[in-house]
Amino acid sequence: GAVVSQHPSRVICKSGTSVKIECRSLDFQATTMFWYRQFPKQSLMLMATSNEGSKATYEQGVEKDKFLINHASLTLSTLTVTSAHPEDSSFYICSARAETSYEQYFGPGTRLTVT
Amino acid sequence: AQTVTQSQPEMSVQEAETVTLSCTYDTSESDYYLFWYKQPPSRQMILVIRQEAYKQQNATENRFSVNFQKAAKSFSLKISDSQLGDAAMYFCAYRPSARQLTFGSGTQLTVLP
Numbered sequence: 001g002a003v004v005s006q007h008p009s010r011v012i013c014k015s016g017t018s019v020k021i022e023c024r025s026l027d028f029q030a031t032t033m034f035w036y037r038q039f040p041k042q043s044l045m046l047m048a049t050s051n052e053g054s055k056a057t058y059e060q061g062v063e064k065d066k067f068l069i070n071h072a073s074l075t076l077s078t079l080t081v082t083s084a085h086p087e088d089s090s091f092y093i094c095s096a097r098a099e100t101s102y103e104q105y106f107g108p109g110t111r112l113t114v115t
Numbered sequence: 116a117q118t119v120t121q122s123q124p125e126m127s128v129q130e131a132e133t134v135t136l137s138c139t140y141d142t143s144e145s146d147y148y149l150f151w152y153k154q155p156p157s158r159q160m161i162l163v164i165r166q167e168a169y170k171q172q173n174a175t176e177n178r179f180s181v182n183f184q185k186a187a188k189s190f191s192l193k194i195s196d197s198q199l200g201d202a203a204m205y206f207c208a209y210r211p212s213a214r215q216l217t218f219g220s221g222t223q224l225t226v227l228p
Contacts, residue, residue: 034215038158043206043218091158095216102213106160 002028004096006107013084013114020080021110023094029074030096034104035067038091050077084114117142119209121219128197129227135182136192136222138207146212149183149190154221155203163205166190194224202226 003026013019023033031052036044048069049057056069066088068080077096081088094107118141128134140149151163166174166183173181178195194201207219 041204041221041223043220044160046215049215093158093160095160097215102210104210104216108157108159 002026002096002098002103002105004094004105004107006094006110008110009108010111011113013112015085015114016083018080018082019084019112020078021092021094021112023077023079023096023107025075025096025105028096028098028105030077031074031099032097033071033077034095034097035069035077035079036093036095038093038109040091044093047079081112084112086114088112089114117144117209117211117217119207119217119219121207121222123222124220125223125225127225127227128194130197130199132197133193133195134197134224136194136205136207136224138190138192138219140188140190140207140209142188142209142211144211148210148212149181150208150210150216151179151181151190151192152206152208152218153201153203154206155200160206164192197226199226199228 005024007022033050035047038044047062050069050071052071058064071077093109095104097104120139147168149166153161153163164174164176164179180193182191204221204223206221208216210216
């Protein structure tokens with residue numbers, strides 16, 4: 001099946017710094033990728049839809065200046081959490097959508113801890 | 116707006132027994148897909164089973180099967196011969212054609228030895 005990787009799997013950063021999370025589709029091209037945030041024992045909350053070559057579409061309530069998304073190629077999307085604060089600590093999951101089937105394949109997630 | 120409702124936050128089942136997880140959804144679309152995802156403690160999302168709305172036949176994948184009631188907008192997951200490895204959070208999800216997934220709130224399944 002299609003594989004999506006995320007890097008890093010875990011990151012700890014200090015408050016006020018920025019951290020970048022990469023999402024790659026390894027064996028297929030993805031014009032569209034999705035970024036989710038998940039709190040413990042809760043569902044996945046869609047943050048934004050990342051489109052290759054164009055600006056990301058953010059869900060209501062998600063600060064676009066805080067969560068910068070870049071989708072520069074058909075296999076790579078990045079999420080940068082800028083000026084991170086402890087309340088940004090969470091589990092972030094990306095998903096890439098296959099072009100032909102529209103199926104979404106999920107990365108293994110990134111646990112962000114802001115101290 | 117489409118919504119997906121999972122009314123059972125937690126369920127438990129004895130090993131080797133059968134358990135059914137409930138899911139209802141609301142939509143005005145006619146063309147859509149329904150999914151059950153499993154999220155084990157590793158938190159990797161794993162697709163368990165999918166159902167195309169236009170298919171009347173219920174999907175089956177080994178010990179996993181669904182009961183798809185389109186008119187009632189119900190999509191339950193049955194796990195037969197439950198195994199310890201089935202313990203996980205299960206999410207029901209809905210996707211209109213060519214759009215993104217909408218997830219339910221999840222059901223935490225515990226398998227008792």
